[in-house]
Amino acid sequence: MEKVILDQKDAVDWVYRGEGAANLVLAYNGSSPVFTRVHVTKEFLLSVEKNVTCRRPACRIDSSQVDVNRDSVLIISDHSVFMNGTLKGGPCITVEIKISEYSEYNPLDLFSGSLDMICKAIEALYATPQNNFRVFLNGSIVFGGLGGGAGSTTVLVGEAFEDALKDVIKAGDGLCKTSFIQLVAETVYTSGVLGQLLEVQKLDAYDIEGAIHAYYNIISQPCMVCRELSKDKLSNRHTSLHSITLDESLKIVKDYLLAATVKDCSLMISFRPMEDGEVLSGSSNSTVYLGSTKQVFEYKVFFIDLDLKPLKKMEDYYKLDEKIANCYCQMAKTEHKADKAARRDAYEKVLT
Structure with missing residues (x-):
């Protein structure tokens, strides 16, 4: 060739x-x-x-x-469209959900396994998409930001999105967005795709605080974490990690990096409405029924951004974890002092 x-x-x-x-x-x-x-x-x-x-x-x-x-x-497949499909040409709507980033939604709702809670999460993502929620129509973005994220959804943006959905979602005026969110939530729920993702995330059995010790075993260098921490702060669990075999160390670090990779991936779901009488003969895709519009949709699900995190990122992950822990402790101290001062003020008011 x-x-x-x-x-x-x-x-x-x-x-x-x-x-x-x-x-x-x-x-x-x-x-x-x-x-x-x-x-x-x-x-x-x-x-x-x-x-x-x-x-x-x-x-x-x-x-x-x-x-x-x-x-x-x-060159990879464009997951925002259907390629070589078995159905007649028609509109295709695709939603991209960034799993790990936080916005106004609670990621635990998305992974809850409850249809109502998943719908709540999708609603929250729609209200504040940031870099976590984007929608494509026939491969072109119609909602959300291109790489830089998007702020809160305005009335004008909502109206434009509603108009873009009319060729795909056969709902009444002002109801296309609501039906679309139901469609996405129903597909996430019935496909069980996030359950598969969660299983890979659970590979991280040691967290970075444990995996970092296995990392230093692999690179055959003195453990900087053990050197920096005082003896009273080092647990037996962490120091014992330096006595395991190289194969065991490799598995711990590999599982951590796999889990870190899927925590930072994106989920893409593409939908294409089926016409009456159409059959998915020979198709590997599935279907979902949207009761509010009495439509059947063919859908496909893909995870993207699955490049395995490099080994050299381990020290960066540990430093980031330290910053998060220190920030949390500082916030807790500040809140404790504020709470203590408030109680003192209340006590003094009672006395006077």
């Missing part, structure tokens, strides 16, 4: 879709069917960077640039 190399003239066919901590995501708008692993020139990457800069969040442009010295890029 002839090697495909993308050059400067090809950059116009690639448009900005989003980005993560390490990857810039582009969508291909051209007509070539040959792309699987693709070699690129420096001129192509320079042109891509120039073309997408106006769409990237300013904070991301300042912190990360396209590595124009790469000689190849990875």
Whole structure:
């Protein structure tokens, strides 16, 4: 098979879709069917960077640039659309949920296994999407931010989103958004997909406070954590980790990094309405029934951003955990002092 190399003239066919901590995501708008692993020139990457800069969040442009010295890029499926589907062409609506980030919603609601609580979480994500909730229509974003996140949903934004849903959700005026949230919640609930994610997250049996000791076993260096902590703060559980085998240390760190990876991934669910009489013969996708509109939807579920966290991140994770713990302790002390002062003031008022 002839090697495909993308050059400067090809950059116009690639448009900005989003980005993560390490990857810039582009969508291909051209007509070539040959792309699987693709070699690129420096001129192509320079042109891509120039073309997408106006769409990237300013904070991301300042912190990360396209590595124009790469000689190849990875082509993956676009999970915001149905590819080679068995049904007739029609609208496709896709929701992306970032699992680990906090906004106005409680992530525990999303993982609760309760349809009502899942619906509550989706409602909260809609109200304050930030970087956690985005919706695409036929591959183009119609709700949420491109990489930089979005603030609270305004009336104007809500009306535009309601209008965008009309071709997919057959609900009355002003009810499309509500039905869409029900559709997403029902699919998350019935598919059980978050249960699978939770099982991988549970691989982290030691947390970073334990896994960091196994990490130093692997790199064959003195444990900086044991050196910095006083003897009275070191538990037997942590010091005993330095007597385990290399294979045991590798498993602990591997399981921690796997869990950290899925805690930072995104869930994408694509929906396509089925017409009366259509059958999913030969399709690997599932269906869900939306009672409020009496519609049946074919759906597919994918996790993205599953690049395994690198071993070198272990020390960073430990330092971050330390900062969080110190911040929490400081907040607890401040609240305790405030509570103590309030009780003293109340006592003095009683006496006077």
